[in-house]
Each structure stands twice: as C-alpha cells, then as structure tokens.
Amino acid sequence: xxxxxVARTTVGNTGYxxxxxxxGRLVAHPDVALVMRGTDMxxxxxxxxxLAPSGNDAVAVGTNRxxxxxxxxxxxxxxxxxxxxxxxxxxxxxxxxxMAMGRAGGLLLLGVAAAWVAFRFGMRPAPPLRAASA
Numbered sequence: 001x002x003x004x005x006v007a008r009t010t011v012g013n014t015g016y017x018x019x020x021x022x023x024g025r026l027v028a029h030p031d032v033a034l035v036m037r038g039t040d041m042x043x044x045x046x047x048x049x050x051l052a053p054s055g056n057d058a059v060a061v062g063t064n065r066x067x068x069x070x071x072x073x074x075x076x077x078x079x080x081x082x083x084x085x086x087x088x089x090x091x092x093x094x095x096x097x098x099m100a101m102g103r104a105g106g107l108l109l110l111g112v113a114a115a116w117v118a119f120r121f122g123m124r125p126a127p128p129l130r131a132a133s134a
Contacts, residue, residue, distance in 0.1 A: 005028075009086070011086055011087070011088045012088050012089075012092050012093075012096075013092060014088075014089055014092055015070075015086065015087055015088035015089065015092070016029075016030050016086075016087060017030075017084065017085065017086045017087075018030070018041075018084075018085050018087075019077075019082050019083065019084050019085070020041050020047055020051075020082065020083050020085065021080075021081060021082055022051070022081040022082070023040075023042075023051075024040055024041050024042035024047055024048075024051055025038050025039065025040055025041070026038070026039045026041055027082055034065075039065075041065075044062055044063060044064070044065070045060070045062040045063065046060040046062035046070075046072040046074065046085065046087075047062075047083070047085070049062075050074045050083050050085075051083070060072050060073075061090065062087075064087060064089070068089050068090075068091070069089070069090040069091070070087040070088060070089050070090060071087065071088045071089075071090055071093060072085055072086070072087045073085070073086055074086070
C-alpha cells in the first residue's frame with residue numbers, strides 16, 4: 001500500500017518522504033494523523049513551487065512543517081496528479097560533510113607526520129670526505 005511504502009522510506013537518519021495531491025493536501029506521510037486531518041502543505045515553499053504552473057521539478061531548499069531547513073526533491077505521479085516529495089534536513093547533510101572533512105584532514109596530518117618521521121629516521125650521517133689523491 002502507498003502509505004506503508006511512504007512510512008518505510010527513510011533518507012539518511014532523519015529524512016522522510018510524503019505525497020501530496022494536486023491541491024497540496026497530504027495523501028501519504030509517515031505521520032498518519034497529518035494525513036487523516038487533510039493537512040494542507042501548500043504553505044511549504046517546495047510544495048508551492050512544485051504545484052505552480054511551471055511545475056519546478058528541481059531539487060529545492062525549503063522548510064519542513066517544523067521550520068527546519070531541508071533539501072527537497074519531488075517527482076510527479078502524472079496519472080493521479082500527485083507529487084512525491086523526499087526531504088532531508090540540511091543540518092544532517094552539513095554534519096556529514098564536516099565529518100568527512102575532519103577525517104580527510106586527520107588523514108592528511110597523519111601522512112605528513114609519517115613522512116616527517118620517515119625523513120628524520122631515514123637520514124644517516126654521511127661518511128667523512130677523503131682528500132683526493134693527486
């Protein structure tokens with residue numbers, strides 16, 4: 001069933017999917033109570049942009065119902081006039097980026113330290129120079 005698929009869909013740690021109809025009302029969402037109330041999602045910038053006559057299908061930065069900034073991508077279900085949205089909080093993507101940068105920086109420092117140690121211990125004193133015989 002559509003609701004089960006949407007409820008099981010996860011993106012990252014806190015991302016989720018939902019479906020709206022042609023008027024912007026929720027059709028499926030992980031929180032079924034929102035669907036049962038017929039929640040209007042047109043107040044979200046990404047939903048409003050997708051429902052506009054131009055039908056923006058690109059990735060958008062918007063806000064979720066809690067006001068957190070999210071990356072949002074959507075695709076139309078043309079036969080039903082629905083739109084499927086998948087959203088991931090921007091904070092989660094930024095945290096993953098900075099963790100990767102920290103790991104890369106740590107590996108770089110480790111490589112520089114290993115090169116320095118190899119240089120210091122690899123240096124051997126040169127033998128004394130002998131006078132050239134004429």
